[in-house]
Amino acid sequence: MIKALVVAPYEGLVEIVKEISHEVDDIHLTIKKGNLKNGLKIALDAQEEYDLIISRGGTASLIQDHVGIPVIDIQVSGYDILRNLTLVKGFVGKACIVAFPNISRGAATICDILDLNIETMTITKDHEVERRLSELKNSGFEVVIGDVITVEAAKKMGLNGVLITSGKEAILESLEEARRVYRLFSRLNADLSRYQAILEKDNRLIFIISSTHKVIYCNHSSLSDINEEEFGSTKEIQKIVEETLISGEKKDKSVVFHDYLWKVSSSLHEENVILYLEKLFHQNLFKDIDTGQFAVEIIPDIPFTPITGRSDSTKKVLYQINKFSKTIDPIWIEGEEGNGKDLIARSIYSSKEGYHEPFIIMHCHLLSADQLRQIIQAGFSQNVQSTVYLRRIETLSRDAQHLLLSLIKKLNQYGNSPRWITSSGVGAEAMVRKGMIDRDLYDELSRFVIKYPPLRERKEDIKNLIQLFISENHTKYGKQVIGVRDDALVRLINYDWPGNVRQLKQTIEQLVQEAQSYYIGMEQVQTILEKMEFDPNNDALSNDIDLTLTLEEIEKQIIQKVLEEEEMNQSKAAARLGINRTTLWRKLK
Numbered sequence: 001m002i003k004a005l006v007v008a009p010y011e012g013l014v015e016i017v018k019e020i021s022h023e024v025d026d027i028h029l030t031i032k033k034g035n036l037k038n039g040l041k042i043a044l045d046a047q048e049e050y051d052l053i054i055s056r057g058g059t060a061s062l063i064q065d066h067v068g069i070p071v072i073d074i075q076v077s078g079y080d081i082l083r084n085l086t087l088v089k090g091f092v093g094k095a096c097i098v099a100f101p102n103i104s105r106g107a108a109t110i111c112d113i114l115d116l117n118i119e120t121m122t123i124t125k126d127h128e129v130e131r132r133l134s135e136l137k138n139s140g141f142e143v144v145i146g147d148v149i150t151v152e153a154a155k156k157m158g159l160n161g162v163l164i165t166s167g168k169e170a171i172l173e174s175l176e177e178a179r180r181v182y183r184l185f186s187r188l189n190a191d192l193s194r195y196q197a198i199l200e201k202d203n204r205l206i207f208i209i210s211s212t213h214k215v216i217y218c219n220h221s222s223l224s225d226i227n228e229e230e231f232g233s234t235k236e237i238q239k240i241v242e243e244t245l246i247s248g249e250k251k252d253k254s255v256v257f258h259d260y261l262w263k264v265s266s267s268l269h270e271e272n273v274i275l276y277l278e279k280l281f282h283q284n285l286f287k288d289i290d291t292g293q294f295a296v297e298i299i300p301d302i303p304f305t306p307i308t309g310r311s312d313s314t315k316k317v318l319y320q321i322n323k324f325s326k327t328i329d330p331i332w333i334e335g336e337e338g339n340g341k342d343l344i345a346r347s348i349y350s351s352k353e354g355y356h357e358p359f360i361i362m363h364c365h366l367l368s369a370d371q372l373r374q375i376i377q378a379g380f381s382q383n384v385q386s387t388v389y390l391r392r393i394e395t396l397s398r399d400a401q402h403l404l405l406s407l408i409k410k411l412n413q414y415g416n417s418p419r420w421i422t423s424s425g426v427g428a429e430a431m432v433r434k435g436m437i438d439r440d441l442y443d444e445l446s447r448f449v450i451k452y453p454p455l456r457e458r459k460e461d462i463k464n465l466i467q468l469f470i471s472e473n474h475t476k477y478g479k480q481v482i483g484v485r486d487d488a489l490v491r492l493i494n495y496d497w498p499g500n501v502r503q504l505k506q507t508i509e510q511l512v513q514e515a516q517s518y519y520i521g522m523e524q525v526q527t528i529l530e531k532m533e534f535d536p537n538n539d540a541l542s543n544d545i546d547l548t549l550t551l552e553e554i555e556k557q558i559i560q561k562v563l564e565e566e567e568m569n570q571s572k573a574a575a576r577l578g579i580n581r582t583t584l585w586r587k588l589k
């Protein structure tokens with residue numbers, strides 16, 4: 001049974017529809033009287049309860065503009081015109097039909113055929129009515145035939161108004177139209193709910209975003225914890241939408257949103273961009289409960305951080321960064337702890353032009369084979385084109401290394417590998433030989449190699465670095481240190497910095513914190529360096545030394561460590577230790 005609301009602009013229509021309603025059994029008709037604004041209010045209040053609305057003329061048009069269900073307009077039929085014109089024949093005085101073209105044209109023809117002395121006037125806008133009627137009045141017209149608005153206006157001016165009422169045939173025709181529209185709507189609604197169900201069952205989040213960056217559709221809006229507005233205004237999403245609008249091409253990107261890494265595929269449809277989002281993994285998946293550290297960090301976009309230094313080694317590294325950042329081949333950075341490998345990786349990442357996918361840091365010393373498996377299963381292999389920085393790869397277990405290798409091979413096969421940047425301690429080749437790093441993994445990841453020497457081998461960098469770190473801490477502790485006295489500077493430059501730039505950075509921060517004047521002096525430097533020399537925790541080398549061993553054993557360990565750092569080159573190791581090669585060989589026995 002179709003449920004229809006009839007909004008009748010005049011009383012006579014209420015009556016005639018009531019009469020007909022007894023004759024139809026497939027449409028349940030509720031009839032209410034309401035003209036224009038009144039009619040609209042009735043329609044708006046009741047629209048939820050009905051399948052469609054039936055009304056007439058101006059009231060029907062007004063309702064149509066404001067409700068979400070179909071509105072059927074009772075058309076004025078030829079019979080209606082004929083009946084009403086015949087009625088007017090009885091009037092004495094000049095008569096005119098004032099109506100919209102759909103009525104006025106037919107009326108003019110009927111007047112001609114029947115030889116009726118009735119004029120026809122066509123209006124196209126409601127607001128013309130009053131002006132036209134006063135023109136007619138001035139020309140001696142007494143009777144006006146028309147729609148509800150015309151007739152009411154005529155009466156106000158003292159003219160006779162005759163309403164073109166709708167007859168039974170016109171109403172029956174409108175009910176027929178209601179049946180047709182209802183059938184069509186039901187079919188469309190069924191289709192729509194089917195598509196909606198498909199979209200809602202889709203695991204992906206699907207957004208439609210307009211060219212003005214407004215979210216106009218989301219398939220999971222009520223289910224997900226994502227705020228649509230917030231999503232649409234995310235910087236990365238705006239960039240993707242913008243790029244898709246300009247290029248018109250499909251794009252696959254990854255973005256960080258709500259601590260998740262998402263794969264975003266975008267495509268252009270007419271003026272809008274459709275985005276398909278798949279959750280890859282959440283940061284917390286890799287959080288160490290005890291330390292609170294993340295084994296995997298996802299950084300949406302990192303700003304460019306310059307690398308300070310004027311030594312030849314730093315200049316060479318800057319040149320390599322510039323060259324390698326133009327490709328997507330894997331890069332391996334070798335260097336002692338804290339000497340700037342991470343900074344180099346970030347620099348390569350941010351030198352890339354255009355859209356920046358997230359920078360993903362995998363801290364290998366915190367990452368178990370199991371977690372790596374989870375990342376792979378969570379969809380890391382699905383077209384994530386970000387930069388992945390594998391930090392201190394030699395600390396990854398053999399199992400995890402094998403897993404990583406198979407992932408890399410799989411991604412290469414599909415041609416959608418992320419940009420790999422790997423860091424390791426000094427002597428990666430030696431580590432490969434000793435079995436600490438898988439040979440195939442090394443070959444895969446070391447298409448380009450950057451070897452950054454320790455700070456003690458590029459002392460020309462120290463002065464600039466000190467100035468940089470002073471300026472970074474300038475006002476941090478309420479101190480306004482602006483420099484280091486000459487003799488203190490020489491002492492700092494001559495120091496060996498086993499913990500490299502990180503140690504220098506921490507030392508300068510401490511010096512600034514403790515400073516008593518604008519300049520850091522020799523005495524202050526001397527004290528801090530002496531303290532560090534006696535504090536085993538401050539020495540990178542001693543970090544790995546087991547102090548419970550005998551002196552001979554410790555000596556052996558140190559020699560072994562230096563050998564590794566010198567890629568097992570005995571001459572270089574001996575030179576660094578200040579002994580000759582024979583002594584070195586004897587001590588190792």
Ligand SMILES: Nc1ncnc2c1ncn2[C@@H]1O[C@H](COP(=O)(O)OP(=O)(O)OP(=O)(O)O)[C@@H](O)[C@H]1O
Nearest residue numbers: 307308309336337338339340341342343501502505
């Ligand atoms: N040339 C440089 N200019 C400015 N800052 C630097 C430079 N080199 C290193 N740093 C700073 O020193 C600190 C340590 O550097 P970084 O973390 O890059 O070392 P790393 O070699 O990656 O360390 P790890 O071996 O622990 O992975 C960082 O705060 C970094 O910003």
